[in-house]
Amino acid sequence: MIEVTKFLEGWGKVRQNLIATAEDMPEEHYDTAPFEGIYSFRKQIGHVLHADDVLFEGLLKGAYDPATFRLDPYAAKSKQELVAALQENFGAQSEALRSRNDAFWSEPRKSFDGSEKTAGELLQMMKEHELAHLNQLYMYLRAKGIVPPTTRKKAAARAARQQ
Numbered sequence: 001m002i003e004v005t006k007f008l009e010g011w012g013k014v015r016q017n018l019i020a021t022a023e024d025m026p027e028e029h030y031d032t033a034p035f036e037g038i039y040s041f042r043k044q045i046g047h048v049l050h051a052d053d054v055l056f057e058g059l060l061k062g063a064y065d066p067a068t069f070r071l072d073p074y075a076a077k078s079k080q081e082l083v084a085a086l087q088e089n090f091g092a093q094s095e096a097l098r099s100r101n102d103a104f105w106s107e108p109r110k111s112f113d114g115s116e117k118t119a120g121e122l123l124q125m126m127k128e129h130e131l132a133h134l135n136q137l138y139m140y141l142r143a144k145g146i147v148p149p150t151t152r153k154k155a156a157a158r159a160a161r162q163q
Helices: 002-024 041-061 066-070 081-098 103-107 121-144 149-162
Strands: none
Touching: 002 041, 002 081, 002 103, 002 121, 002 149, 041 066, 041 081, 041 121
């Protein structure tokens, strides 16, 4: 249980940065992308949410339904709805994981790519996927002249140390 708690703390930091990033971007820029041919800001946030939903459901059931990847339930959501979903789904997923017994963590299950993985390996994949999109979203913020939340935190900590 200690490892689960530590994992969720780390993933929680990633999610908090994603929430701060989603809050920082003005909604009028949610449908823009810094380059042609890549997801808009809204699509990036929606993709993270949808992938987490699908992957988490597969994690709990032990197998994934590939048809659910084709849906796009977040495409028309507002900024406020996306931020709320980021907060709510992480809370619900964390709670569900904390209640799992030891067997849950060691039972092999099918990953979305057909390979067998443990719950911990699948969760790490989910976290890494989210982190990859978060880093892309930092580029979107910077393209609009907005300093990403992690950079602001580091600058504030540095300023506090210098006082």
